[in-house]
Amino acid sequence: MESLMNLLNSFSGFLWGPVMLVLLVGTGIYLTVGLKFFTFRKMPAGFIGIWHGRQSTGEGEISSFNALMTALSGTIGTGNIAGVATAIFIGGPGALFWMWMTALAGMATKFSEILLAMYYRQRSPQGNYVGGAMYFIERGLGPKFKFLSVLFCIFCICACFGTGNMIQSNTVAESLSSNFGVPNWVSALGLFGIGACVILGGIQRIGNFAGKVVPIMALVYTVVSLTVIFNYSDRLVDVFLYVVSDAFTPTAAEGGFAGATVMMAIRYGMARGVFSNEAGLGTAPIAHATATNSCSVNQAMLGMLDTFIDTIIVCSMTGFAILVTDLWRAPEALNGVALTTAAFDLAFPGGIGGKLVTLCLLFFAFTTALGWCVYGERCAIYLFGDKALMPFRIVYTLAIPVGAMVQLDLVWLIADCANALMAIPNLIGVLLLSPLVFKLVKEYNATGKVHTFDDEQERKAQQ
Numbered sequence: 001m002e003s004l005m006n007l008l009n010s011f012s013g014f015l016w017g018p019v020m021l022v023l024l025v026g027t028g029i030y031l032t033v034g035l036k037f038f039t040f041r042k043m044p045a046g047f048i049g050i051w052h053g054r055q056s057t058g059e060g061e062i063s064s065f066n067a068l069m070t071a072l073s074g075t076i077g078t079g080n081i082a083g084v085a086t087a088i089f090i091g092g093p094g095a096l097f098w099m100w101m102t103a104l105a106g107m108a109t110k111f112s113e114i115l116l117a118m119y120y121r122q123r124s125p126q127g128n129y130v131g132g133a134m135y136f137i138e139r140g141l142g143p144k145f146k147f148l149s150v151l152f153c154i155f156c157i158c159a160c161f162g163t164g165n166m167i168q169s170n171t172v173a174e175s176l177s178s179n180f181g182v183p184n185w186v187s188a189l190g191l192f193g194i195g196a197c198v199i200l201g202g203i204q205r206i207g208n209f210a211g212k213v214v215p216i217m218a219l220v221y222t223v224v225s226l227t228v229i230f231n232y233s234d235r236l237v238d239v240f241l242y243v244v245s246d247a248f249t250p251t252a253a254e255g256g257f258a259g260a261t262v263m264m265a266i267r268y269g270m271a272r273g274v275f276s277n278e279a280g281l282g283t284a285p286i287a288h289a290t291a292t293n294s295c296s297v298n299q300a301m302l303g304m305l306d307t308f309i310d311t312i313i314v315c316s317m318t319g320f321a322i323l324v325t326d327l328w329r330a331p332e333a334l335n336g337v338a339l340t341t342a343a344f345d346l347a348f349p350g351g352i353g354g355k356l357v358t359l360c361l362l363f364f365a366f367t368t369a370l371g372w373c374v375y376g377e378r379c380a381i382y383l384f385g386d387k388a389l390m391p392f393r394i395v396y397t398l399a400i401p402v403g404a405m406v407q408l409d410l411v412w413l414i415a416d417c418a419n420a421l422m423a424i425p426n427l428i429g430v431l432l433l434s435p436l437v438f439k440l441v442k443e444y445n446a447t448g449k450v451h452t453f454d455d456e457q458e459r460k461a462q463q
Contacts, residue, residue: 028105032105035111060129061291062208062290071283073368083272103311120139133282135149135289158414168369213363247265
């Protein structure tokens with residue numbers, strides 16, 4: 001077992017190494033330029049679309065707003081609390097700057113993924129709206145690329161049971177145990193009961209739950225973080241300037257902080273940024289493909305804000321809370337959740353700060369499990385048809401209490417590898433279909449709408 005763990009650890013390190021990060025971020029830069037900075041120019045329209053997205057404007061299963069919230073439920077998670085702290089602890093304050101750069105580039109990747117998912121989505125025999133990398137690869141690139149679609153679905157299902165399910169429930173159980181003394185079996189039963197009520201109700205119930213909980217969850221965490229930041233508001237400007245300057249200069253060792261090179265800041269900032277917002281992994285488009293939106297580009301403009309909200313807003317809250325308190329260079333060398341908790345405890349004495357972090361972590365983790373259920377079930381439909389839908393939901397629900405009760409070192413490594421492997425077929429599809437993305441955006445700029453893919457019309461055009 002130890003040799004297997006070492007092998008997977010090395011494989012995961014290779015997959016998430018510089019080549020993958022350059023590929024992910026490089027794709028975002030290429031698409032940003034190819035789209036002529038469309039994602040930056042249309043950000044205001046995207047935010048307006050969030051409000052209008054509460055109403056249905058076409059066929060689908062859930063509103064555009066609930067589709068965005070479902071996708072956000074899958075991205076806003078433990079990475080926003082623990083991942084940001086780890087990036088700063090290892091890479092220094094400059095890592096936060098590279099997280100921002102990754103997010104800005106990632107907006108174009110997320111936009112393109114969602115646009116293709118909406119354009120090539122289809123309706124299954126039982127009326128489920130399905131779309132995502134597996135569909136736009138097969139329908140856009142042709143049957144000879146179907147093996148990439150199959151691989152994407154296999155990797156996604158592996159990741160959804162690991163990263164999206166068992167690891168999240170384990171995080172909840174361990175947090176409740178260490179901070180509130182709740183036995184793991186009690187957490188397991190509670191998560192199983194709530195999870196069953198939501199998940200077995202299908203995409204509509206998951207979307208409605210996410211539409212109500214995720215905005216409140218993100219707002220509460222932002223307000224709590226701002227309370228910490230405003231307590232040290234006199235340091236805010238200096239910290240911001242330090243983040244920018246430190247992104248291009250080495251960070252000296254201070255306190256428990258061992259120092260960091262510029263490359264460490266870039267690597268860990270990019271890695272944690274990608275891990276948090278998932279731009280390029282191909283997950284969020286699966287949720288957006290269920291939206292009741294008649295225009296692919298409009299849904300993509302709304303969906304690209306997933307990356308902005310997750311990283312530029314929520315991750316920044318954690319980063320600034322840590323940096324303004326100067327705890328990142330404390331003598332005791334705090335890291336991960338412990339570092340974030342210590343920063344919050346300074347603003348909320350008596351241990352209240354730690355409990356607030358724990359509660360936010362619980363909601364983040366649980367809603368992540370819900371979002372990933374949507375990703376996994378749509379991949380199951382692609383592989384096995386509509387008949388797989390309910391069995392998948394049942395098995396997924398049963399995995400929640402298992403994750404809360406057992407050690408997950410091996411599961412974590414497998415899921416981490418599967419997460420990276422998902423990105424490969426997805427990015428191949430996005431890059432090969434990027435001329436179509438540019439064409440559809442050009443069509444949208446000229447007419448204000450985009451037609452959807454039609455198999456019969458496509459066959460006639462090719463004859």
